[in-house]
Amino acid sequence: MIEAINGLFTGLGLSSSAGLNAYLPLLIVAVVARFTDWITLSKPWSALTNGWIIALLAVLLGPVVTAATGGVGNPIVSTIEDISSALVALLSILIPTLVALLLLLLFIVLSSWYWRRRRARTI
Template sequence: METIIALASSLGLATATGLNAYLPLLTVSVLSRLGLIQLSEPFDLLAHPITMIVLAVLAILDFIGDKVPAVDSVFHIIGLVISPIAGAIVALAAAQDVVAIHPAVVAIAAIIAAAGTQSARASIRPAVTAATGGTANSLLSFFEDALAFVLSLLAIFLPVIAFIITLILAFVAYRLIRGAVRIWREAKLNRNGIARPF
């Protein structure tokens, strides 16, 4: 049971990094610093004051930059690399004392969860920008940040609920990525002058 809870916590935190790479790390850092959770070496470095300051600065920059059209697209491209790395780190930190699961398995699962969520996020944002002229970007970004924070807390304190939300987000991410690929293919066909089949 402890193994399942640790894995649920890990995947919840990894999924949250797909929505915001820095908030889950900062949340773990602050909670560890406050003594609400315990981190073993080498993950206890997350609670170091310098690490916490760096994460806070990165979280603020990401929070502001993600609200600005065009800048958010650059952040999303960077996030395709940063989010899986952050997801692996925070997932391994959550599963640090679980011996039943190999750390490589946890890391791979976390990378997939974070990358999938980040890819869905990066896929939907251009469509939202095009549909609303960028006016809905800030609102969507606020929602993503709030969800990342809440999911991080749930992953730590109520991991089973976080895991259920993670499964729902995985399904949504799959549908969004699939829809984005379909729209891209249709646009490519239309550009090439090929009539779209009914």
């Protein structure tokens, strides 16, 4: 159940970061799945971890925004969109893990506080 919820939130985070740069979250997922164990892609999505697919996605990092802006201010707009899309995609992968760690830390702190308080009452 938790794995399904984690997958849902990761998918929502990745899709919301897409915008005009739909290739960028896909590239980040492909690279993270290939070089780390944070993501394990099942078939047919495991094909994304192929080096040729990653290279193709990297080539798509060209100026997709040019069509939308007519080339005016393209370098600035494209850079800002790429950076924000990459950050949101990375955060959507990392945040579920960080939330789990923070909840574990909160549980440890609260249980420690509870047991200290309980011991103080018995003395």
